Amino acid sequence: MAKKAKSFPIYVLNGPTLNLLGTREPEVYGRTTLSEIGKRVKERARTHGLDVVFRQSNHEGDLVDWIQEARVQGCAIILNGAAYTHTSIAIHDALRAVQSPIIEVHLSNPHAREPFRHHSFVSTVATGVIVGLKDMGYLLAVDAVANLLKDNNK
Numbered sequence: 112m113a114k115k116a117k118s119f120p121i122y123v124l125n126g127p128t129l130n131l132l133g134t135r136e137p138e139v140y141g142r143t144t145l146s147e148i149g150k151r152v153k154e155r156a157r158t159h160g161l162d163v164v165f166r167q168s169n170h171e172g173d174l175v176d177w178i179q180e181a182r183v184q185g186c187a188i189i190l191n192g193a194a195y196t197h198t199s200i201a202i203h204d205a206l207r208a209v210q211s212p213i214i215e216v217h218l219s220n221p222h223a224r225e226p227f228r229h230h231s232f233v234s235t236v237a238t239g240v241i242v243g244l245k246d247m248g249y250l251l252a253v254d255a256v257a258n259l260l261k262d263n264n265k
């Protein structure tokens with residue numbers, strides 16, 4: 112395990128409208144609420160000896176600020192940028208400055224949806240991308256971070 116991970120949390124950051132998870136479009140995004148995902152993510156991280164900061168915002172600038180915070184205070188970022196994934200050069204630029212692992216997660220598979228969801232400003236700067244597995248994707252992202260941090264320490 113990389114030294115940094117012992118005292119530095121994984122930042123799990125969620126973009127616009129994900130606060131409504133579990134209330135609408137369950138066939139696309141699943142039935143699990145964001146707060147339940149946060150709980151499961153923290154439990155999974157704990158099994159790897161990792162802590163989690165779990166946040167959601169509807170505002171692009173908040174996500175940029177949190178990415179910058181994670182850059183100095185975190186060991187990795189798991190990001191579901193929601194709609195900003197497809198539009199935000201600001202988030203792309205903030206992620207470019209991050210040296211630790213970045214895992215992009217989407218509950219649905221954007222590539223199987225409307226063409227405007229096919230391009231991601233996050234994927235080009237992400238270490239890895241997990242799509243289409245609903246809430247399970249977040250847990251797999253935690254496992255991926257744990258493995259990447261171990262590998263970094265070889």
Ligand code: CA2
Binds near residue numbers: 128134193
């Ligand atoms: O599949 C994902 O995780 C997305 O990031 C979700 C975004 C969408 O813009 C991306 O293309 C893919 C939308 C999040 C909206 O969340 C809702 C939650 C409940 C009800 C309606 C929308």
